[in-house]
Amino acid sequence: MILTKGQAKRLWCPFAHIPGSPKSPGAIGNRSQKGEPPKGTMCLADACMFWRWADAAKDRGYCGHVGRPDIS
Numbered sequence: 236m237i238l239t240k241g242q243a244k245r246l247w248c249p250f251a252h253i254p255g256s257p258k259s260p261g262a263i264g265n266r267s268q269k270g271e272p273p274k275g276t277m278c279l280a281d282a283c284m285f286w287r288w289a290d291a292a293k294d295r296g297y298c299g300h301v302g303r304p305d306i307s
Contacts, residue, residue: 236304237289237297240280250285250300251276 238246280286280296287299297304 237295237306239295243278243280243286243296243298246278247272248276248278248283248298 285298285300286296288296
């Protein structure tokens with residue numbers, strides 16, 4: 236999914252890790268009682284090492300962890 240930085244930062248990152256989490260070493264499956272993702276597990280967008288820009292203007296990008304999304 237190709238997104239703006241602002242759109243990406245509103246999404247939960249399944250690769251985020253919360254040190255000392257009682258449920259698992261990673262954040263996958265961890266939710267608050269309200270069903271919200273824990274603080275610190277949202278997408279970092281261009282501050283993440285996996286972030287890749289989708290255009291030369293650097294207006295939109297994507298999580299490059301699994302490769303470029305198919306936009307056809």
